[in-house]
Amino acid sequence: MSVIPEGWEAVIGIETHVELQTRSKMFCGCRVDFGDDPNTAVCPVCLALPGALPVANEAAIDGIVRIGTALDCTINERSLFYRKNYFYPDLPKNYQISQYTYPVCEHGRIVVDVDGEPTVIGITRVHMEEDTGKSLHMGEGGRIQDADHTLLDFNRAGVPLVEIVTEPDIRTPDQARAYGAELQRIVRTLGVSDARLEEGSMRFDANISVRRTGTSELGTRTEIKNVNSLRSMQRAIAFEIERQIEVLATGGTVIQETRHWNETTGRTTAMRSKEESEDYRYFQEPDLLPLFIDEQWRDRVKASMPELPAQLRARLVAAGADERTAGLLADSPLLAGLFDAAVRAGAEAKTVASWLTGEVVAYARRVGTTVDELSLTAEHLVELAAMVAEGELSATAAKQVLAGVLAGEGGPRQVAETMDLLQISDSGAIEAVVADVLGEHPDALEKIRSGDSKPIGFLVGQVMRATGGKADPKMVQEIIRRSAGR
Amino acid sequence: MARRWGSIPPMPVEIDIAKVAALARIALSDEELAAYGAQLGVILEHAERVQALPTDDVEPTSHPLPLVNAFRPDEVRPSLDRDDVLAQAPDAVDGYFRVPQILDGP
Ligand SMILES: [Zn+2]
Numbered sequence: 001m002s003v004i005p006e007g008w009e010a011v012i013g014i015e016t017h018v019e020l021q022t023r024s025k026m027f028c029g030c031r032v033d034f035g036d037d038p039n040t041a042v043c044p045v046c047l048a049l050p051g052a053l054p055v056a057n058e059a060a061i062d063g064i065v066r067i068g069t070a071l072d073c074t075i076n077e078r079s080l081f082y083r084k085n086y087f088y089p090d091l092p093k094n095y096q097i098s099q100y101t102y103p104v105c106e107h108g109r110i111v112v113d114v115d116g117e118p119t120v121i122g123i124t125r126v127h128m129e130e131d132t133g134k135s136l137h138m139g140e141g142g143r144i145q146d147a148d149h150t151l152l153d154f155n156r157a158g159v160p161l162v163e164i165v166t167e168p169d170i171r172t173p174d175q176a177r178a179y180g181a182e183l184q185r186i187v188r189t190l191g192v193s194d195a196r197l198e199e200g201s202m203r204f205d206a207n208i209s210v211r212r213t214g215t216s217e218l219g220t221r222t223e224i225k226n227v228n229s230l231r232s233m234q235r236a237i238a239f240e241i242e243r244q245i246e247v248l249a250t251g252g253t254v255i256q257e258t259r260h261w262n263e264t265t266g267r268t269t270a271m272r273s274k275e276e277s278e279d280y281r282y283f284q285e286p287d288l289l290p291l292f293i294d295e296q297w298r299d300r301v302k303a304s305m306p307e308l309p310a311q312l313r314a315r316l317v318a319a320g321a322d323e324r325t326a327g328l329l330a331d332s333p334l335l336a337g338l339f340d341a342a343v344r345a346g347a348e349a350k351t352v353a354s355w356l357t358g359e360v361v362a363y364a365r366r367v368g369t370t371v372d373e374l375s376l377t378a379e380h381l382v383e384l385a386a387m388v389a390e391g392e393l394s395a396t397a398a399k400q401v402l403a404g405v406l407a408g409e410g411g412p413r414q415v416a417e418t419m420d421l422l423q424i425s426d427s428g429a430i431e432a433v434v435a436d437v438l439g440e441h442p443d444a445l446e447k448i449r450s451g452d453s454k455p456i457g458f459l460v461g462q463v464m465r466a467t468g469g470k471a472d473p474k475m476v477q478e479i480i481r482r483s484a485g486r
Numbered sequence: 487m488a489r490r491w492g493s494i495p496p497m498p499v500e501i502d503i504a505k506v507a508a509l510a511r512i513a514l515s516d517e518e519l520a521a522y523g524a525q526l527g528v529i530l531e532h533a534e535r536v537q538a539l540p541t542d543d544v545e546p547t548s549h550p551l552p553l554v555n556a557f558r559p560d561e562v563r564p565s566l567d568r569d570d571v572l573a574q575a576p577d578a579v580d581g582y583f584r585v586p587q588i589l590d591g592p
C-alpha cells in the first residue's frame with residue numbers, strides 16, 4: 001500500500017450503508033429475499049402506487065437502535081422521517097424515505113487498531129432509510145454510458161437500510177480499511193445484517209481530501225463510489241490521496257466531484273457531473289409518525305447486547321492470546337468459542353491459539369470447507385494440549401495428530417496411537433536406551449567427559465534411532481549429559 | 487448545538503420558481519411560471535405571518551396527530567402478482583420493468 005508522502009495529510013470520512021436482515025421490508029410486508037425472481041416481492045407501497053401508505057417495521061427500528069448502541073451513540077428519544085427528493089428510475093416514489101435532522105442515533109465512536117495504534121473514529125450519525133431498486137444497464141459491456149436501456153427490479157426497493165456516517169477522523173487507507181472491517185464485525189455480531197460487501201448488503205462511500213501537514217483547513221473533497229471489498233476501499237483511497245496530492249503539488253485544484261473506482265484499472269475516474277447542484281428538498285414525511293424511543297426500549301436493547309468484537313478480543317488477550325491471534329480468533333465465533341472452552345478447561349492458551357489460527361484454518365482451506373463445518377471439539381484440544389504438556393507428543397507430532405482429528409480419524413489419543421506418534425515420556429525407559437547406546441560408543445562418552453560436546457548430537461541421533469524417533473530429544477540430551485557428568 | 491425538538495430550518499422567502507419546477511421535473515411556460523410564482527408567494531407570505539407568532543411557550547409539533555410509533559410487526563404479507571404489476575408499465579421484458587437509457591446517477 002502506498003504511503004502518504006512527508007508533508008501531506010489525508011482527511012477521510014466514510015459513509016456506510018447496511019441492509020438489515022428483517023423478514024419484511026421497511027414500510028410494507030413484502031419479503032426481503034435477494035434470491036427471488038425480479039419484481040416478485042413488490043406491492044403498492046414499495047412500487048409507489050397511488051394511495052399506498054407506509055408503516056414502519058418495528059424490527060428494523062430495533063435493529064438501528066442495536067447498531068447505535070453498539071457504536072456508543074446517543075439514541076435520540078424522538079426522531080423523524082424525512083423525504084429526500086430526487087428522480088431516478090430505481091426510486092419509484094421519486095423520493096426516498098430517510099432521516100435528516102433528528103436521526104435515530106448520533107455522536108458515537110469506533111476504536112480501530114492499526115499496527116498496535118488505537119485510533120478513535122467518531123460516528124456523526126446513524127440513520128434509518130429504505131433501499132432503492134436494482135438497475136441492470138443493458139448494452140455493450142454493461143456500462144451505464146453505453147447502455148441503450150435499463151432493466152429494473154424492485155425487490156430491493158424498500159428494504160431497511162441503515163446509514164452510518166463517520167466524522168472526518170480517518171487519516172490513512174489502512175485506518176479506513178480497519179474501520180470498515182470493525183464495523184462489519186460489529187454488525188455481524190449484532191446479527192442485524194450479513195454485511196456482505198460483494199453482494200451489496202454493506203456498501204462504503206469514502207470522502208477524501210488532502211492538505212499540508214500542520215494546516216487545519218480542509219481541502220476540497222471528492223467522494224469515491226463503487227468499492228465492493230475492504231481491499232478495494234483501501235486501494236481506492238490510496239489512489240485518490242495520491243492523485244489529489246499530485247494535482248495540488250503541480251499547482252492544480254481538486255474539483256469537488258464524485259469519482260468511480262475501477263477495480264481493473266486500479267484508478268478512480270470522475271462520474272458525469274450533474275447540471276443542477278444537489279437539492280434534495282428534504283421535508284418531514286407526513287405519512288409517518290415520529291419515532292419515540294424511550295428509556296425502557298434503550299435499556300432493553302442495552303441489556304440484550306452480545307459480546308462485541310472489541311470486548312471479545314480483550315478477553316482473548318486476557319486469556320493468553322497475543323493481539324494478532326486474538327484478532328484472528330475473534331473473526332470466527334466458532335474458533336473463539338473453542339479457544340475459550342479449551343483454555344478454561346486448562347489447555348495452554350498459546351498452543352491452542354496457534355493450532356486454531358494455524359493448522360485448523362489451513363486444514364479447512366485445504367479441504368475447501370469453513371471452520372464451522374469441522375467436527376473439532378474443545379475436548380479434543382484439551383486432550384491434545386495435555387499430551388504435549390505431559391511430553392507424550394512432540395510439537396510436530398501434535399500437529400500431525402491434529403490433522404488426523406480434523407480428518408475425522410478419531411480423538412487425539414486414538415489418532416496418536418494409530419499413527420504411532422506417542423513419545424516415550426517415561427525417563428526410566430529412555431535412560432535404559434541411553435545406557436545401551438553409551439555402552440556401544442565408549443569413545444564418544446570419553447570425549448564428552450573430557451569436555452568435547454560434539455559427540456552429543458551423534459549420541460542423541462543414535463538414541464532416537466533406537467526408539468524409532470519416539471523419545472523426546474531434549475530429555476535424551478539431558479540424560480546423556482548427566483551420564484557423562486557434564 | 488442545541489436544537490429544539492420539531493423546529494424547522496428557516497424557509498427562504500424568495501422562491502426561484504423556475505428552479506423549483508426544474509427540480510420537480512415540471513415543464514412550465516413563462517405565463518405559468520409567473521402565475522405559479524405569484525401563488526406560491528402568497529403561500530410563503532402566509533407561512534411568514536405564522537412564523538411571526540409568539541410560540542415560545544408552545545411545544546413544537548411535527549405531526550398533527552398526538553401519536554408516535556405506529557409500527558407494523560416484522561411479518562411477511564403477500565406481494566402482488568408480477569404479471570399484473572408489469573401489465574401497468576409502459577415497457578417490460580423478462581420480468582423486469584424496462585426504461586430508456588439512463589445518463590446520470592442520482
Ligand atoms: Zn412492498
